[in-house]
Amino acid sequence: MKHAPFIAVEGPIGAGKTTLASMLAEELNLPIIKEIVDENPFLAKFYQNMDDWSFQLEMFFLCNRYKQLEDTVTQYIDKGKPVISDYHIYKNLIFGERTLKGTKREKYREIYHVLTDDLPKPNIILYIKADLYTLLKRIAKRGRPFEGDMDTAYLQQLIEDYDDAMASLAIQEPSTVIITIDGNAVDFVENPEHFVEIASHLKELMK
Ligand SMILES: Nc1ncnc2c1ncn2[C@@H]1O[C@H](COP(=O)(O)OP(=O)(O)O)[C@@H](O)[C@H]1O
Ligand SMILES: Nc1nc2c(ncn2[C@H]2C[C@H](O)[C@@H](COP(=O)(O)O)O2)c(=O)[nH]1
Secondary structure, three states, X not given: OOOOOEEEEEOOOOOOHXXXXXXXXXXXXXXXXXXXXXOOOOHHHHHHOHHHHHHHHHHHHHXXXXXXXXXXXXXXXXXXXXXXXXXXXXXXXXXXXXXXXXXHHHHHHHHHHHHHOXXXXXXXXXXXXXXXXXXXXXXXXXXXXXXXXXXXXXXXXXXXXXXXXXXXXXXXXXXXXXXXXXXXXXXXXXXXXXXXXXXXXXXXXXX
């Protein structure tokens, strides 16, 4: 691989991103960058009223991820050190395009591009695909109170948005390696062989 591996684990809500990224970080001895969820002051409000809170929430996620990406670049990428993250900053566009409307969506899109276009992005994406049934099961297992009443239509829409986004990324950034994992059938938590297979694939790519 020409550049230091910058690995992102992606997929819709509850797919298993944090779980897989943490397992891989440990197995491959990689530093991990994790999504900030618990300190997010807008997330619970957003799930109560999406139209009222979407702009604040998307901006909060964008600013946090921008800071984390800046730090990731200086601490790891610029020094040629590999790193893994449980998200790709592109997810800001996936969510923003879905939750925002009208001029707010346009403004947000512009801000996203101004902030991120000149920054390095992950060159390996592990995309965990999973159906609605699997995601709902895992969201319930995680048990965050504010995700309890998640609108299934919203989640289903995000599943489709993720598929479209990964297809777009594959065209926009042909050098990015996208590995799709069938999150319904491949169970890296319960089945050690499944995890070994994913980790071995990644080790090969990182050579
Ligand atoms: N492959 C899996 N099999 C069973 N449970 C899983 C699996 N992946 C994740 N989980 C569980 O599902 C919940 C959501 O996983 P998490 O990693 O937080 O998802 P994400 O980061 O994609 O939102 C957690 O409770 C986690 O332990
Ligand atoms: N509207 C948005 N919601 C987001 C975004 N990133 C994450 N989230 C939500 C989804 C979950 O409830 C929670 C944690 O995300 P996981 O995918 O790690 O489960 O935060 C976003 O950019 N916009």
